[in-house]
Amino acid sequence: MSEKPRKRSTFDTMNEHLEEFDELADELMESAFPEGPSWNTETCCLQALSNVFITSREVIVTADLPNIEPETVKVEAVDETLIEITAKMKKKVRFADLGICHRQGEFSSLRCQDRVHVAVDAEKMKISFKGGVLEVRFPRKKRYEIEVE
Amino acid sequence: MSESVKIVEKKHVPSEATMIVGLPDVGLVGLIATSYLISELNLEEIAYLDSDLLPPVVVLHKGLPHAPLRIYGNQNLIAVISELAVPAPAIYPIMREIVEWGQAKKVKRIVSMGGIPVESRQAIKEPQVFGAASNQELLDMLSKSGLNIMNEGYMVGPQALSMRYSINKNVPAIAILAQSFYNYPDPQAAAIALKELSKISDVKVDVSKLLEKGEEIRLKARDIMKRTQEEMTRMKKSQEYDLPLYV
Numbered sequence: 550m551s552e553k554p555r556k557r558s559t560f561d562t563m564n565e566h567l568e569e570f571d572e573l574a575d576e577l578m579e580s581a582f583p584e585g586p587s588w589n590t591e592t593c594c595l596q597a598l599s600n601v602f603i604t605s606r607e608v609i610v611t612a613d614l615p616n617i618e619p620e621t622v623k624v625e626a627v628d629e630t631l632i633e634i635t636a637k638m639k640k641k642v643r644f645a646d647l648g649i650c651h652r653q654g655e656f657s658s659l660r661c662q663d664r665v666h667v668a669v670d671a672e673k674m675k676i677s678f679k680g681g682v683l684e685v686r687f688p689r690k691k692r693y694e695i696e697v698e
Numbered sequence: 699m700s701e702s703v704k705i706v707e708k709k710h711v712p713s714e715a716t717m718i719v720g721l722p723d724v725g726l727v728g729l730i731a732t733s734y735l736i737s738e739l740n741l742e743e744i745a746y747l748d749s750d751l752l753p754p755v756v757v758l759h760k761g762l763p764h765a766p767l768r769i770y771g772n773q774n775l776i777a778v779i780s781e782l783a784v785p786a787p788a789i790y791p792i793m794r795e796i797v798e799w800g801q802a803k804k805v806k807r808i809v810s811m812g813g814i815p816v817e818s819r820q821a822i823k824e825p826q827v828f829g830a831a832s833n834q835e836l837l838d839m840l841s842k843s844g845l846n847i848m849n850e851g852y853m854v855g856p857q858a859l860s861m862r863y864s865i866n867k868n869v870p871a872i873a874i875l876a877q878s879f880y881n882y883p884d885p886q887a888a889a890i891a892l893k894e895l896s897k898i899s900d901v902k903v904d905v906s907k908l909l910e911k912g913e914e915i916r917l918k919a920r921d922i923m924k925r926t927q928e929e930m931t932r933m934k935k936s937q938e939y940d941l942p943l944y945v
């Protein structure tokens with residue numbers, strides 16, 4: 550006996566529209582902010598991979614920093630919500646070292662910038678560096694407590 | 699056979715081989731481990747995947763074009779890798795085709811290599827490895843070999859589909875998953891996963907070179923990791939952090 554086709558619900562239709570909307574939003578974002586390469590030959594920087602976690606009390610920024618001199622790590626708050634991390638590499642890396650011969654340039658540092666979307670107190674940041682991964686913890690500014698009546 | 703994906707064979711494909719699948723995923727653990735196996739065991743390219751669902755990309759190696767999704771092998775081993783972050787919608791037909799092709803080639807078993815994301819990975823000196831299997835017999839074998847069993851939890855992505863389609867097709871399947879960074883390439887986790895693989899199979903490699911080249915791999919893998927992260931978001935990979943409800 551053949552199975553009766555399931556009637557499409559309103560939720561199915563809504564889901565389809567939402568997926569289409571997501572795809573469209575992705576396309577718009579890509580055309581508005583075209584992706585650049587993960588390197589910059591003018592500043593001799595390679596872009597580091599990084600992450601931002603926001604909790605109710607603090608903001609934790611991590612960055613993968615392989616092949617760097619730990620004592621050269623710099624963490625700067627460009628403004629209240631933009632964090633920049635830079636570090637010098639143990640030795641310069643050329644495109645040729647990465648197997649690329651159709652480009653020229655060499656890189657001496659890793660760098661990343663992360664927008665944290667909430668204000669942080671950069672003066673109270675705590676930094677740790679383990680296994681080539683940097684972790685920076687910033688307390689959040691302006692915490693409000695609402696009293697429960 | 700899936701119509702949207704086809705596997706094009708270039709050379710003789712062995713039967714009764716173990717098939718290792720290492721597609722880009724959490725920490726690129728599977729991809730790094732499988733690529734290292736291919737290079738250490740000098741496996742030859744025996745086939746590639748062709749599909750209009752993949753972006754129009756070829757990878758040049760020594761000046762010659764290659765498909766980004768390739769299959770390598772020798773008499774006992776088949777290894778599947780992708781040098782491209784597999785687009786989330788394409789992962790279904792691709793994994794279905796890989797499993798069906800493996801069944802047609804009478805593979806002994808399919809082993810998916812991958813990572814389990816852990817939040818405090820940088821605090822872990824030696825990541826643990828967990829296993830899952832498509833049937834009780836295989837699970838007992840993993841357990842007897844000393845592998846930790848992933849008793850409860852969600853798997854999302856290539857390993858999940860490898861398991862799902864293998865059960866459908868009655869192909870024995872295993873997943874070997876090492877604790878790893880979510881979106882940072884993790885060669886150490888890959889090395890540890892390979893060590894565990896050697897305990898449950900005759901695939902044995904010395905991982906010291908992989909550990910030595912760890913920093914270089916992390917630098918080289920930044921771009922594919924970034925693109926893989928975008929696809930992981932699309933396939934809701936973060937569900938692996940969820941606790942399943944089974945009363």
